Amino acid sequence: MITAKGLYKRYRKTVAVNQLSFDVRPGVVTGFLGPNGSGKSTTMRLMLGLDHGEGETLFDGESFTDIRRPMNKVGTLLEAKPFHPTRSARNHLRMLASANGVGDKRVDEVMDLVGLGSVKRKKPKGYSLGMAQRLGLAQALLGDPGILLLDEPTNGLDPHGIHWMRDMLKHLAAEGRTIFVSSHLLSEMQLMADELVVIGRGTMIFNGDVDQFVRDFTQSTVIVRSPSADGFVSALEGAGAEVAKGKDGELVVSGMEMGAVGHLAFTENVELSELSTRSASLEEAFMSATGSSEEFVAAEPLAGGANPAAATSPAAPATKTGGADNA
Amino acid sequence: MLDALRFEWTRLTTLRSTYWLIGIGLLCSLAIPVIAGIAVSDDPLIPETVAAGLNGGAAFGIPFLAVFMAIIGIFATGHEYRHGTIQPTLTALPQRSRLIASKILVVSAVTVAVTVFSMALNALAMLVFWGEVPGLFEDPLRSALLGYVVYTLIYTLAGLGLGLLFRGVPSALVVIFLAPLIIENLIFGLSFLPMADWLVPVVKFLPFSSGARLMSLNLMEMSGEGMPDFDYFGRWGSGGVFAVFAALIIAAAWILFKKRDA
Numbered sequence: 001m002i003t004a005k006g007l008y009k010r011y012r013k014t015v016a017v018n019q020l021s022f023d024v025r026p027g028v029v030t031g032f033l034g035p036n037g038s039g040k041s042t043t044m045r046l047m048l049g050l051d052h053g054e055g056e057t058l059f060d061g062e063s064f065t066d067i068r069r070p071m072n073k074v075g076t077l078l079e080a081k082p083f084h085p086t087r088s089a090r091n092h093l094r095m096l097a098s099a100n101g102v103g104d105k106r107v108d109e110v111m112d113l114v115g116l117g118s119v120k121r122k123k124p125k126g127y128s129l130g131m132a133q134r135l136g137l138a139q140a141l142l143g144d145p146g147i148l149l150l151d152e153p154t155n156g157l158d159p160h161g162i163h164w165m166r167d168m169l170k171h172l173a174a175e176g177r178t179i180f181v182s183s184h185l186l187s188e189m190q191l192m193a194d195e196l197v198v199i200g201r202g203t204m205i206f207n208g209d210v211d212q213f214v215r216d217f218t219q220s221t222v223i224v225r226s227p228s229a230d231g232f233v234s235a236l237e238g239a240g241a242e243v244a245k246g247k248d249g250e251l252v253v254s255g256m257e258m259g260a261v262g263h264l265a266f267t268e269n270v271e272l273s274e275l276s277t278r279s280a281s282l283e284e285a286f287m288s289a290t291g292s293s294e295e296f297v298a299a300e301p302l303a304g305g306a307n308p309a310a311a312t313s314p315a316a317p318a319t320k321t322g323g324a325d326n327a
Numbered sequence: 328m329l330d331a332l333r334f335e336w337t338r339l340t341t342l343r344s345t346y347w348l349i350g351i352g353l354l355c356s357l358a359i360p361v362i363a364g365i366a367v368s369d370d371p372l373i374p375e376t377v378a379a380g381l382n383g384g385a386a387f388g389i390p391f392l393a394v395f396m397a398i399i400g401i402f403a404t405g406h407e408y409r410h411g412t413i414q415p416t417l418t419a420l421p422q423r424s425r426l427i428a429s430k431i432l433v434v435s436a437v438t439v440a441v442t443v444f445s446m447a448l449n450a451l452a453m454l455v456f457w458g459e460v461p462g463l464f465e466d467p468l469r470s471a472l473l474g475y476v477v478y479t480l481i482y483t484l485a486g487l488g489l490g491l492l493f494r495g496v497p498s499a500l501v502v503i504f505l506a507p508l509i510i511e512n513l514i515f516g517l518s519f520l521p522m523a524d525w526l527v528p529v530v531k532f533l534p535f536s537s538g539a540r541l542m543s544l545n546l547m548e549m550s551g552e553g554m555p556d557f558d559y560f561g562r563w564g565s566g567g568v569f570a571v572f573a574a575l576i577i578a579a580a581w582i583l584f585k586k587r588d589a
Contacts, residue, residue: 049421050414051588065421069330076418082411084342091341096419099334139415 031193075140129156352395356383364456474541538569
């Protein structure tokens with residue numbers, strides 16, 4: 001169990017992390033989402049005491065810096081290639097293991113577990129980004145910890161590697177471990193995470209389960225097809241719904257439940273050929289939630305080829321929050 | 328603390344640079360008695376020759392071993408930032424003071440061991456050429472040789488502190504080489520000029536020059552007719568100046584290390 005309370009970090013005039021509080025439960029994968037520059041990595045570094053700020057993070061009731069042999073309790077993966085180029089991958093892990101009472105046998109075990117057993121005596125400077133990520137995961141698993149904190153672990157992995165990582169994390173969560181993993185790959189998070197912590201510009205946007213996030217941050221729409229669609233529009237609008245024309249003559253109705261639309265069609269004696277709900281994807285929900293809180297926004301490409309690639313700052317961060325556990 | 332010491336020992340011994348830096352330092356140091364042996368082995372040994380042979384010429388301003396050990400000291404902290412390993416290090420060993428203390432202890436122990444080994448190796452070389460190494464355990468040679476060990480240790484710790492202070496390797500290397508070679512020599516030289524005689528009282532506080540007096544056989548050799556009266560401290564007093572310099576660097580670096588983000 002991870003409990004973060006009032007995490008706050010300021011770099012001169014910029015508030016990078018603003019009073020974040022959340023819990024990460026064991027037995028599930030909790031995704032940590034946010035646009036680039038939203039403060040995900042800084043938050044994780046604050047949690048581990050790597051950066052100094054305000055607030056407190058407890059790992060099963062203990063602050064990270066108070067844990068005597070932390071790798072046996074909390075496994076971390078923060079940066080893609082934090083390895084000395086001339087020290088072999090195995091020796092890199094042996095070095096970290098030696099500070100935590102972990103033996104060489106376990107080092108070899110985790111190297112095999114992440115699929116690097118055959119290259120463990122090679123220097124990581126020759127590793128691809130994907131291999132480096134695997135080595136990072138091996139490092140996190142060294143002490144067989146009950147809590148894992150992983151910053152963008154799928155970066156650089158090929159599709160097979162991403163699939164492997166997803167299965168690995170779900171398997172570890174199923175064993176009752178606490179998994180907190182950040183990613184900007186929303187499609188991955190949709191497949192991997194059970195719960196989400198979503199931030200924008202260092203501020204909490206959402207903390208809760210994935211389905212609730214999608215529900216809270218997308219307006220569900222009802223799709224209606226009817227031979228007399230045009231006539232039905234005025235009835236829908238009269239009932240307070242917003243109606244837009246979709247492709248092939250479909251009506252996209254928002255602000256009204258599917259059951260109510262069906263009832264209205266019945267009372268108006270309108271024949272329907274389709275009545276369905278369109279669910280938003282996690283990606284759509286994410287864009288809706290964080291759209292105005294991106295730190296760096298590229299200009300839209302202009303017609304004719306000119307593209308002023310100036311980075312601009314949005315006027316205001318998203319402030320919509322939701323979720324049962326949002327503190 | 329034992330975990331931290333194990334970590335630092337593994338860190339140091341799994342780096343290839345540790346071995347080649349020690350190897351080059353030992354070889355360069357060994358070259359002095361070997362060259363002297365080839366050139367003047369027919370001459371009887373005097374304490375000055377013994378001292379220079381055993382400390383590899385360090386007393387004459389070329390402290391090979393100290394320089395290479397200081398680079399190991401710089402790498403002990405600077406490499407952590409240069410290669411980004413400070414993050415995994417602090418997630419494996421988050422107690423920062425314990426980490427720094429372990430680095431100081433392990434690097435110090437290795438430095439003393441390597442320096443003593445170097446002196447033994449050089450003594451062996453002198454034994455081959457001269458058939459004897461007289462006066463090893465008699466003052467002032469004994470104190471000068473002990474001073475050489477202390478000098479190399481302080482030099483190394485200054486490097487370790489600079490690597491931590493600058494959070495990198497290049498700046499620390501520049502300071503540790505520029506300070507004794509250029510800045511201190513410049514101040515020493517300028518102090519001879521009447522217009523800059525206010526520098527005379529400063530000279531005895533120049534850290535690297537003071538440290539070199541730890542290895543000196545004749546502590547009066549830097550004084551004489553026509554020279555300013557620098558009012559030098561004695562052997563261990565001068566060593567104290569060098570030690571305070573290194574301690575200040577380490578203290579500043581240690582405090583900042585605890586305050587700064589990793």
